[in-house]
Amino acid sequence: MDTQQPAQLIKQERREARRQEKATAEHRRKLKRLYRRIALWSLVALVVGGGILGMVRLASRPPQDKVPVITVDSISEGDWVKGNQSAKVVLIEYSDFQCPACAFYYPILKKLSEEFEDKVAIAYRHFPLPIHQNAKPAAYAVEAAGRQGKFWEMHDLIFNSQKEWKDKINPAGIFESFAKELDLNMEQFVNDSKSKEIKKKIDDSYQAAVRLGLNSTPTFFLNGKKIANPRNYEDFRNVIIQVINENP
Numbered sequence: 001m002d003t004q005q006p007a008q009l010i011k012q013e014r015r016e017a018r019r020q021e022k023a024t025a026e027h028r029r030k031l032k033r034l035y036r037r038i039a040l041w042s043l044v045a046l047v048v049g050g051g052i053l054g055m056v057r058l059a060s061r062p063p064q065d066k067v068p069v070i071t072v073d074s075i076s077e078g079d080w081v082k083g084n085q086s087a088k089v090v091l092i093e094y095s096d097f098q099c100p101a102c103a104f105y106y107p108i109l110k111k112l113s114e115e116f117e118d119k120v121a122i123a124y125r126h127f128p129l130p131i132h133q134n135a136k137p138a139a140y141a142v143e144a145a146g147r148q149g150k151f152w153e154m155h156d157l158i159f160n161s162q163k164e165w166k167d168k169i170n171p172a173g174i175f176e177s178f179a180k181e182l183d184l185n186m187e188q189f190v191n192d193s194k195s196k197e198i199k200k201k202i203d204d205s206y207q208a209a210v211r212l213g214l215n216s217t218p219t220f221f222l223n224g225k226k227i228a229n230p231r232n233y234e235d236f237r238n239v240i241i242q243v244i245n246e247n248p
Contacts, residue, residue: 093105099129
């Protein structure tokens with residue numbers, strides 16, 4: 001009897017068993033890779049499909065879902081107005097006397113008023129921002145001058161000298177010098193500058209601007225609709241001419 005033959009058979013069986021184990025393990029690895037690919041492509045399809053659905057829903061939203069246009073009422077009783085109050089074109093400015101951008105637009109508005117005269121009414125509304133410590137005192141001074149018929153004159157003096165008073169701890173002396181220059185009754189001017197009525201008017205105007213959602217100055221409304229601030233005089237002039245032509 002050949003004793004080596006069983007031993008050789010046992011070795012062959014072991015080799016075959018190891019080969020099958022390796023084949024089985026490789027098959028399992030391939031299945032795992034396939035499952036991962038399927039899961040990945042399913043996730044991609046889900047994301048893409050969700051994005052497309054989201055875009056479709058966004059595009060199909062009804063008009064009322066859009067951001068509303070900010071509008072304001074026309075000239076009110078407390079507004080200071082240049083030009084014809086009955087004009088068909090009304091420009092309302094929410095402004096801050098200490099704001100550098102407002103000082104930039106001040107000569108532009110002055111020139112627009114001179115050019116268009118009675119075709120356009122330009123109204124000033126107070127919006128003294130909290131970051132400007134002297135904006136309210138300036139507004140009080142202008143309103144006090146307004147009680148003696150010199151609102152626009154004080155308005156111009158204060159804007160023209162903004163660099164002189166904007167960083168003062170107490171600008172009252174400068175504003176009083178302007179009042180003297182305008183030949184105002186000084187006792188009345190000082191009392192009016194400190195009056196509760198004028199302070200309330202400024203605060204009410206500020207709160208009205210906040211309720212509109214305003215957060216910067218100057219902000220302009222042309223015939224009730226908020227407009228983007230024109231870059232210069234010519235741009236502003238063209239915007240106004242367009243509205244004049246639309247309201248013959």
